[in-house]
Every structure is written in structure tokens, then in C-alpha cells.
Amino acid sequence: MQALHWDASRGSVKLVSLEKPQITKPDQLLIKVAYSGVCGTDLHVMKQEFPAAEKVVMGHEFTGTVENIGGEVTGFKIGDNVAVDPNSSCMKCAFCLKGQPNYCPTGGGRSAIGMFQNGGWAEYCVVPVAQVFSLPADLSLATSALCEPMSCLQRGWDMIQPLLDDAKILITGAGMIGLLWASLLHHKGYRNITLSEPTDGRRKLAKNLGLNLKVLTPDILATQYKDVDTAVHGFDLIMDCTGSPRAIEAIFPLLCRGATLCTFGCCPSGSKANICPADIMMKELRIVGSLINPYTFIKAVPLVAAMGERYLDYEKLGVKVYSLDGFDDAFKDLKNGNISKAMFKLNEN
Structure with missing residues (x-):
């Protein structure tokens, strides 16, 4: 073979x-x-x-x-x-x-x-x-090949709960995982989603998902929030899909009170990011990681079937x-x- x-x-x-x-x-x-x-x-x-x-x-x-x-x-x-x-x-x-x-x-x-x-x-x-x-009889082998990454997202979904229905969400990175997170959150009913991505091609993919996302470069995102009181008007959830310490440093101040930061992307071992411990206390922030897929694969199969071609079409992704x-x-x-x-x-x- x-x-x-x-x-x-x-x-x-x-x-x-x-x-x-x-x-x-x-x-x-x-x-x-x-x-x-x-x-x-x-x-x-x-x-x-x-x-x-x-x-x-x-x-x-x-x-x-x-x-x-x-x-x-x-x-x-x-x-x-x-x-x-x-x-x-x-x-x-x-x-x-x-x-x-x-x-x-x-x-x-x-x-x-x-x-x-x-x-x-x-x-x-x-x-x-x-x-x-x-696999369900009506789920194609092609679409179901996304069950493993979606099982990892299911773990992340479990880790970020509770997430209120009106949550304001930022996803950093429009690679495959960022696009899947945008799709999953939209499937779950969330509509106030911003996606930050520096490269033109990936921003185009994010826009082509048809989810009415706010798709921005990191520079434009920083400019828009330069004079904003983020403690009140920041993001309730930031999902980092970049694995970049510099990206995490840049987005950390955008968390609002009571918000959650989920580091989902793989950061290089031993890398460091400078964040403000006072913000963690004063805003009562949660910082969570998400590691592979403990007992979530069984949830991912019906999730992939439910999302189907509407969200998991190869060409759109x-x-x-x-x-x-x-x-x-x-x-x-x-x-x-x-x-x-x-x-x-x-x-x-």
C-alpha cells in the first residue's frame, strides 16, 4: 500500500x-x-x-x-x-x-x-x-473527516461554558480552526462575531463563509478599540486560534469584565506572553486552555451531521x-x- x-x-x-x-x-x-x-x-x-x-x-x-x-x-x-x-x-x-x-x-x-x-x-x-x-448513513466520508477537529472544538466549547446568548465574541486567526470556530458558534446561535486575521486570502475565506462575520485585520481591530473602555465594551469571549504569544498580548486588553480567554491554538513550547495580572483580578477574567478531545468524539459525530454542508462545505472552508x-x-x-x-x-x- x-x-x-x-x-x-x-x-x-x-x-x-x-x-x-x-x-x-x-x-x-x-x-x-x-x-x-x-x-x-x-x-x-x-x-x-x-x-x-x-x-x-x-x-x-x-x-x-x-x-x-x-x-x-x-x-x-x-x-x-x-x-x-x-x-x-x-x-x-x-x-x-x-x-x-x-x-x-x-x-x-x-x-x-x-x-x-x-x-x-x-x-x-x-x-x-x-x-x-x-457514522450516520447520510453523512459522507468527506464531511465526517472533520469529526476529529470538531471533537477538539467540542472540548473547547465545553471549556468556555457558560456563554450567554448575547455574547460578543472575537476569534483570532482565520486558518481552518478559526473558520470552524466561527461556523460552530454561528451554528449555536451566536451572531456578534468578529474575526481578526492579517492575511488577505484568509480574510476572503472568512467572508465567503456567508455568516455575516465582522472580518478585520489586527491593525484595524486595534484602531477600532483604541479609545474604547474595554472593561465595559470589550469582548465576552476571545478564542485565540493563532498560537501566537504576540497575538495573545494584543488581544488580552480587549476582554471585558467577566470575560473568558481560550487559548486554543498551539503555542510554541516555552513561549511567553506579557499580560496584566491586575486585569485578571479586576475584571475577574477566566483564562482556559483546551487540550485535544476527552470523551468528545462521540459528541462530534452528531454535531458534524447537524452542521452538515451548510457549515462544513469544503469549498467554502x-x-x-x-x-x-x-x-x-x-x-x-x-x-x-x-x-x-x-x-x-x-x-x-
Whole structure:
């Protein structure tokens, strides 16, 4: 089979031919991969800014059909359409036993499929049944390939509650995650949404979503709020999707009293941002992070089905589909900002 293989010593991904994987444990499924996405985390891995195995088939966002079933697997049959949660847990440590598997020292993102175990940038992948989710019959394999990122957004949604119906919201960064956050919040009924993005192409994508967003450059945003009493007239929620310490410094003063800042984008390890501790106390601010998807994948599948083509249309979101052998073009288009997301299409029937 064809696969994209990461080799840290080489510092690059290479298209290779591998033996088709086989089920070796009774609780496993063999998945014939249909669609597999490229995540921003993958780009960080390829820059060696984010941990992963030294050598691995990457790809942690994928859907496909069941090709074969282990002897102890129930609830699935060959040919079923499924999505895969890449994250697992040890179910033994204190964090897992408290319902916090994303903090697990050995599980969560620390053992993820596509990061530390062979993943979905390949024609086939073997996955434990506990990490496989059935898809509704009317949900396409293409749209459902967004279940994994949406499961992470579902975690963020849980973390920012309560969020009042009239909340004034700022999203920073109009990459794929920023666009998905705008779509999710609009789907949830929020209409006072501003999106800040420095690049022309990404601002155009945000405007083309058809959600009536206020789309501004960071400079224009700063100018508009220069003389505003943000303690009273600032934002109730700021969702940072940039992972940029400088962006966080710039938006922090725009939080109003009682507001929440959610750092959703991946900041470089060890990076620092200067914020005012007095504001945290005087405004009673909440600062929350959101780490992967503990117990939210099961919520993400019906969420993706409910949002459907209205919000998750590939063309509107700036998602472009490539074959595996087009990976160089996919990575180049992502890095140049020509698209919001690359999606590999492999075996869809």
C-alpha cells in the first residue's frame, strides 16, 4: 500500500510502499482509509516543534470503511463507514480514573495514532475498536473527516461554558480552526462575531463563509478599540486560534469584565506572553486552555451531521483534496496560505 512516512532524522515526509497492515489483536479493526486530513499539528511535527515518533505513518484525522474485524469486536461489520479518534488512554493513572484522559502521562496525545502509531496517511490502518465510531448513513466520508477537529472544538466549547446568548465574541486567526470556530458558534446561535486575521486570502475565506462575520485585520481591530473602555465594551469571549504569544498580548486588553480567554491554538513550547495580572483580578477574567478531545468524539459525530454542508462545505472552508502522491503540493499550498486545509483522498468507494 502507499503511505506517507515521517522520518525525524530526515526531517521530512516521504511517499513509500508498505505491506498492508494486519490485525494482530482481537479488539482491532482494519480500516480502509477514505479521507485523511492534514492538521496544523502535523506541520508543527514536520518542523520538529511538536513531539511525535521518530518514524511513523502520520495522519490522525481520518475516515474510512471497515475492511476486517478482530475476533472480539462487536458492533461493527465489514463495509461500515467509520471515523477514528486518534487518542487513547491507559485507564489506570489518576487522571484517567478521574475522567481526564487528555492529561494521561502515556495516553492522550502522547500515544496518538498518526503521531506515535501508524495513522491515516495510508491506504489502510489498524485501529483498536474503542477508538472507532460509526457514522450516520447520510453523512459522507468527506464531511465526517472533520469529526476529529470538531471533537477538539467540542472540548473547547465545553471549556468556555457558560456563554450567554448575547455574547460578543472575537476569534483570532482565520486558518481552518478559526473558520470552524466561527461556523460552530454561528451554528449555536451566536451572531456578534468578529474575526481578526492579517492575511488577505484568509480574510476572503472568512467572508465567503456567508455568516455575516465582522472580518478585520489586527491593525484595524486595534484602531477600532483604541479609545474604547474595554472593561465595559470589550469582548465576552476571545478564542485565540493563532498560537501566537504576540497575538495573545494584543488581544488580552480587549476582554471585558467577566470575560473568558481560550487559548486554543498551539503555542510554541516555552513561549511567553506579557499580560496584566491586575486585569485578571479586576475584571475577574477566566483564562482556559483546551487540550485535544476527552470523551468528545462521540459528541462530534452528531454535531458534524447537524452542521452538515451548510457549515462544513469544503469549498467554502477552503479545503482542497489531494492524492497521496500530491503531498508536496498540499504542504506547499498550506504553508503559502493558499488553502485552509489539505485533505488526502484515498479509497472512497
